[in-house]
Amino acid sequence: MHSPISRQSSGGVDPWATAFPITPAVAKIPNIVALKEASGNLDQVTEVLRLVPPDFAVYSGDDSLTPPILAVGGAGVVSVASHLVAREISRLISSYLEGKVEEAAALHRRLYRLFRVLFITTNPVPVKTALRLAGFDVGPVRPPLAEAAPTEEQATFPRSWPSWVCLREGARVTTVAFASEDDFR
Numbered sequence: 001m002h003s004p005i006s007r008q009s010s011g012g013v014d015p016w017a018t019a020f021p022i023t024p025a026v027a028k029i030p031n032i033v034a035l036k037e038a039s040g041n042l043d044q045v046t047e048v049l050r051l052v053p054p055d056f057a058v059y060s061g062d063d064s065l066t067p068p069i070l071a072v073g074g075a076g077v078v079s080v081a082s083h084l085v086a087r088e089i090s091r092l093i094s095s096y097l098e099g100k101v102e103e104a105a106a107l108h109r110r111l112y113r114l115f116r117v118l119f120i121t122t123n124p125v126p127v128k129t130a131l132r133l134a135g136f137d138v139g140p141v142r143p144p145l146a147e148a149a150p151t152e153e154q155a156t157f158p159r160s161w162p163s164w165v166c167l168r169e170g171a172r173v174t175t176v177a178f179a180s181e182d183d184f185r
Contacts, residue, residue, distance in 0.1 A: 024051035036061040036078045042068050049073045063089070064115040067108050070096045080118050080127050084134065085111060121148070129153055 024047075026032050035052070037045045038061025045065075049058050049072055057075035060066045066077040070093065082089040088111060096104035118126045124141060129148045131138045141147060 024048050027052040027056040033057060034059060034075065037069070037074070038062050038078075040065065042072070045069050045074065046072045063118070064112060066092065067096060067104055070104075080123055081111060081115055083127050084118075084130055085114065 024035075026035060034057035035048065036059050037048055039045070040062055042065065045058065045060075052058065058069070058073070059075050060069040060077040062069075063077060063079050063081045066074075066079075066089075070076075076093050077089065079086075079089050088107060092104050092107045092111070095101075095107065118130065120126055122145060125145055125148055128138045128141055133153075
């Protein structure tokens with residue numbers, strides 16, 4: 001018999017990264033200890049969490065759904081945005097887990113436009129573009145993907161971004177300074 005999860009949407013838990021539905025049944029496999037849930041459907045995440053054992057970790061696969069997934073029992077996030085704002089993502093999760101829910105929510109709202117920008121097209125195109133604009137040598141995307149078109153890049157990532165996204169010490173990002181929310185519009 002199939003789980004209700006295996007009948008939802010075209011791709012199960014992560015329709016963009018798997019060729020078949022992943023169901024909570026994977027929790028029964030001894031060497032699998034966690035699942036990345038990237039369906040974008042909080043009802044589906046809740047159902048997965050309901051069906052897996054309490055010691056089986058379920059991680060958000062969508063930066064913008066991290067707080068709600070934490071609220072229903074998720075363990076954290078497999079984050080795209082953390083390539084640019086790792087400290088902020090870590091602080092968001094730590095704040096939430098320490099019971100500082102409003103602090104986590106405020107940080108989430110501050111980062112929300114970045115989360116949206118990083119998913120305007122198939123990853124890793126947007127995050128590689130953002131990292132390249134921030135001064136990191138990340139190389140090109142691999143086929144069959146194509147680089148962001150100049151108009152897409154310009155419309156998505158503000159010209160001022162490289163000067164304010166990250167302050168670097170050598171190859172290490174030390175902090176992120178947001179000019180204003182308008183930079184993500």
